[in-house]
Each structure stands twice: as structure tokens, then as C-alpha cells.
Amino acid sequence: MVDRLREMLQRLLTAGRERVHEVQRDLSGLNPILTIKQGLATVPQFSKRLEGQMGVILAQHRHRIHATLAQLNTLSPLAILGRGYSILQTVPAGQILHRANDVEVGQELEAQLAIGRLSCTVTHVFDDFSV
Numbered sequence: 606m607v608d609r610l611r612e613m614l615q616r617l618l619t620a621g622r623e624r625v626h627e628v629q630r631d632l633s634g635l636n637p638i639l640t641i642k643q644g645l646a647t648v649p650q651f652s653k654r655l656e657g658q659m660g661v662i663l664a665q666h667r668h669r670i671h672a673t674l675a676q677l678n679t680l681s682p683l684a685i686l687g688r689g690y691s692i693l694q695t696v697p698a699g700q701i702l703h704r705a706n707d708v709e710v711g712q713e714l715e716a717q718l719a720i721g722r723l724s725c726t727v728t729h730v731f732d733d734f735s736v
Contacts, residue, residue: 686719693717696724706732 633639678684686692693702696713708714708727716723 683719686717689719691716691718691723693725704732705730 682692694700694715694717695702695708696715699715700707702708702714708730710727710730712727714725714727716725
């Protein structure tokens with residue numbers, strides 16, 4: 606009977622030791638220092654990924670900005686003048702002309718070209734598209 610008790614006690618002690626080892630393993634996994642070290646090890650990886658994504662986003666924004674600037678450039682008054690158009694203004698008031706009927710024969714005008722200006726005198730006024 607003593608042997609049986611001793612054997613039983615031995616099994617209980619072994620089971621208790623195993624349980625203590627399991628709990629120690631569980632606790633070591635919850636160690637904040639270990640968690641921090643693991644987190645610090647992943648920071649450089651995330652930093653590289655973040656830098657890569659930021660580079661992609663910046664490139665996309667640069668592309669959009671260049672496309673928008675190209676659109677704006679085609680609409681800019683200087684680009685329009687560069688395609689052969691001019692801006693006519695009355696002298697000395699400087700009113701921009703929209704219609705031929707806004708001027709009279711003999712009136713002085715100034716024409717803004719892509720490069721330079723012209724001083725003009727009206728010799729005829731055509732109020733329709735029959736030019």
C-alpha cells in the first residue's frame with residue numbers, strides 16, 4: 606500500500622511539475638519585454654513598406670499635377686496667343702474687345718500677340734462673319 610501511495614504521489618508531483626512548466630511557457634509568451642523586442646524587429650519592415658507606398662502615392666500625385674498643369678497650360682491666355690490669336694484693347698481705356706461693333710472707324714486699338722504688341726487703327730468695321 607505504501608508503494609501505491611508513493612506511486613500516486615509521484616504521478617501527482619509529475620503532473621504538477623508539467624502544469625508549472627506549461628504555465629511558465631504561457632507566462633513567458635506574455636512577457637512585455639519579449640513582445641516589445643518582437644515589435645521592434647518588425648518596425649524596419651513596416652518602415653520600408655511605408656516608404657515604398659509613400660513613393661507610389663507621391664508619383665501618382667506628381668502625375669496628376671503634371672496632367673492638370675498641361676490642361677491649364679492649353680487654356681492659358683499666353684498659350685492661346687501662341688497659337689496665333691491676339692487680344693484687342695481700346696486705347697486709352699484698355700477695354701478688351703469682344704465684338705466688332707464695339708469700335709468705330711478711325712479708333713486706335715492695341716493688339717497683344719504672343720510676343721509683342723501692335724498699335725492699330727480701325728479702317729473698316731464688319732459686324733458679321735462675311736469677312
